[in-house]
Amino acid sequence: MEASRTTNTGNFIKQGSILALTSIIVRVIGMVYRIPLANILGDEGNGVYSAAYEVYNILLIISSYGMPMAVSKMVSAKCEQKKYKNAYRIFRCSVLFSMFTGGAAALFVYFGADMLEANFFSKYHGIAIPLRVLAPTIFIVAVMGTFRGLFQGKKTMMPTAVSQLFEQIVNAFVSVAAAFFLMRGHSDSPEKAAWGAAGGTLGTCLGAVTAFVILILIYLLYRPVIKKQEQRDAASVKETLGMTYKLILATIVPIVLSQTVYQLSGIIDVTVFNMAMGQKGYDAQEVSTLLGVYSTKYRVLVNVPIAISTAIASSMIPGLVASMMKKDIKEVHHKIRSAVRFNMIIAFPSAMGLSVLAIPIIRLLFPSSDYVLGGTMLMTGSACVVFYALSTVTSGVLQSIDKMNLPVIHSLISLILHVILVYVLLKYTTLGVFALVVGNVTYPMLVCYLNGRSVTKAVGYREDVVKTYCIPFLASCVMGVVTYGVYYGLFWLTSRIYIAIVPAILAAVAVYFAVVLKLGGLNRQELYEFPMGRRLSIAADRFHLLREEER
Numbered sequence: 299m300e301a302s303r304t305t306n307t308g309n310f311i312k313q314g315s316i317l318a319l320t321s322i323i324v325r326v327i328g329m330v331y332r333i334p335l336a337n338i339l340g341d342e343g344n345g346v347y348s349a350a351y352e353v354y355n356i357l358l359i360i361s362s363y364g365m366p367m368a369v370s371k372m373v374s375a376k377c378e379q380k381k382y383k384n385a386y387r388i389f390r391c392s393v394l395f396s397m398f399t400g401g402a403a404a405l406f407v408y409f410g411a412d413m414l415e416a417n418f419f420s421k422y423h424g425i426a427i428p429l430r431v432l433a434p435t436i437f438i439v440a441v442m443g444t445f446r447g448l449f450q451g452k453k454t455m456m457p458t459a460v461s462q463l464f465e466q467i468v469n470a471f472v473s474v475a476a477a478f479f480l481m482r483g484h485s486d487s488p489e490k491a492a493w494g495a496a497g498g499t500l501g502t503c504l505g506a507v508t509a510f511v512i513l514i515l516i517y518l519l520y521r522p523v524i525k526k527q528e529q530r531d532a533a534s535v536k537e538t539l540g541m542t543y544k545l546i547l548a549t550i551v552p553i554v555l556s557q558t559v560y561q562l563s564g565i566i567d568v569t570v571f572n573m574a575m576g577q578k579g580y581d582a583q584e585v586s587t588l589l590g591v592y593s594t595k596y597r598v599l600v601n602v603p604i605a606i607s608t609a610i611a612s613s614m615i616p617g618l619v620a621s622m623m624k625k626d627i628k629e630v631h632h633k634i635r636s637a638v639r640f641n642m643i644i645a646f647p648s649a650m651g652l653s654v655l656a657i658p659i660i661r662l663l664f665p666s667s668d669y670v671l672g673g674t675m676l677m678t679g680s681a682c683v684v685f686y687a688l689s690t691v692t693s694g695v696l697q698s699i700d701k702m703n704l705p706v707i708h709s710l711i712s713l714i715l716h717v718i719l720v721y722v723l724l725k726y727t728t729l730g731v732f733a734l735v736v737g738n739v740t741y742p743m744l745v746c747y748l749n750g751r752s753v754t755k756a757v758g759y760r761e762d763v764v765k766t767y768c769i770p771f772l773a774s775c776v777m778g779v780v781t782y783g784v785y786y787g788l789f790w791l792t793s794r795i796y797i798a799i800v801p802a803i804l805a806a807v808a809v810y811f812a813v814v815l816k817l818g819g820l821n822r823q824e825l826y827e828f829p830m831g832r833r834l835s836i837a838a839d840r841f842h843l844l845r846e847e848e849r
Contacts, residue, residue: 320459321605324466329598331470333663335498336594338477343491345586347498348593350428352564353414354499357403358436364553365396365440366458369447371619371698372549377451378620382527384542385451391542392444395550400440408433424492431499438506445513449520455609457516465509473501552702556693559709563741566717567734574724588731595660595672596735600683603648607641607687618698630699631759637691639766643819645687646770647810650778652680655785655799662795671731679735685742692749701756708748716741769819777810 336344369392376385407414411426411433442461449457477497484493568589575585621629652659657673664672693705716737723733753759761767784805788798814820822835 320463321609322602324462325598325602325605327466327470329602329663331474332594332598334474335477336590336664338474338481339491339494339498343481343494344590344594346425346491347428347495348589349568349586350425350432350495350499352568353407353425353429354432354436356558356562356565357407358400358439359554359557364550364557365392365443366447366450367694367697368392368546368550368553369444370450372545373448373451374453374619375623378623382524382530386524386528387542388546389444389448391539392447392546393441395543395546396440396444397437400437403440404433404435404437407436424489425495427489427492428495428499431496431503435499435503435506438503438510442506442510442513445510445517449516457513460516461509461512464512465505467505468508469501469505471501472504473498476500549702552706553697556697556705556709559706559713563713563716563737566713567720567737570717570721570724571731571734574721575730577725591672592675592731592734595664595669596675596679597738599652599659599676600680600686600738603645603652603683604686604690606644607690618695622699627757630757634695634753634757634759635761635766637695638688638761641687641691642684642766642770643814645684646774647777647806649680649683650774651781651803651806652683653677654778654781655802656680658785658789658795658799662799675732675735678732679739682739682742685739685746689742689745689749692746692753695753696749696756699756701752704752705745705749708745708752711748712741712744715744765819769814769817773810773813773817773819776813777806780809781806 339347369389372388372392373385376382376388408430411429414426414429446458446461449455475497477494480497481490481494484490571589572585575588580588618630618633621633653676656676657669660673660676661669693708696702696704719740720733720737723729723736727733729736750761781802785798785802788801789795792798
């Protein structure tokens, strides 16, 4: 039984790792192409681009951003019961549902772009242009999410991973090229920055089209399997359309609301920042520039390691749903523990690394901009990586165990306190844009606390604080000291960032995992659940890193 439990957990960790690795590659590609894009657009154009994306994200979330997770949960539950006809009926109904909601949101953005600019984003001149380019993307991504949810519900992350990779590659090339040519073509226009932002959003649209085509092709290849499973399912009672849509709404609405509340924090931050800084005498261009630095040089970078937690949460849901249906609480605890521990093993060193190497990273990636301001933001707010990782996984746990409303309530409570805190800091202190950085840390911190308390209450789960949090934190501190010494030592000798930063990162990885293993943060069985776990175990034995009792 224990071996089976470990195998199942290792499978979702490995599936999650596939998606996590792809997500990191996608984020790295995103960072790489954002460098020339940011340099082409300038800080003002980046402000317009970021504000347009805030609108796009909130409407995408409201329409059907939670569809992959919702479809995954529903399909995995029905497949666990061998009710394949109902599982695929849910998928088909979800496609129609997302076409309706995504289409409505796309039409609203396209025809309401001028209204949004006039009433909410007047400081971002010409923002209606990139918004109209983003409008069809909302429809495409909404429908595409149902296909990703189907495959995730079948416990395979590969279609999602492949489609995401090609989506980002197309996005990168088109965004940079389109931004360059559109800005050059409108060089005399007062809306030059907005046209550049529209070029960036065109890449997003064509990338989504590419990913959707790939998923359709994979689905057509998988369709014979679906037909066979439906033919074998002769016993289950076919659910009515009313029952199916009722289940879809009951599942997706709490997920969408939870995501909407999170995304609202970004919209509200922009609005409050514009208002407060305007009252202090800052002009529109200064405000847009500061927001451009915050969104491009801080949030983009911290989102790279956060992608891991999102991937693990997505891969965890089908298995956790199955364990809950079997009422195997020990297996539920084991899967939660593995997901949380895996995330913390990655999140702590990621946060420390971003903090210690903040200014060199920003200076290397964005040499033509204010790397000191961006680096200081990253140094100050890198702790958000840990809290977002934990809040994402615990929200996924609550959604998997049918406590769908709790993440919404927790996010709403955190949002209210977040808005109050950011407003007070902006109005009564001189923190300026750093008030947004502080808020970006405190918001997920409160969500973590509320989610953790609810998980404990719902399934009686209690975390091993020492192994899960203390050991990764201590190992990260040791790693941070070594990384700082290696980087600045080599930089003093060579005066070259790229020569100093690579050995510093390699030293960081080696030192961190050596200290984690020496302190007993991972045992052999837990190491096996990692990707290439057995090879890691052999390497650990060679250097005598595993404790004697684990050998």
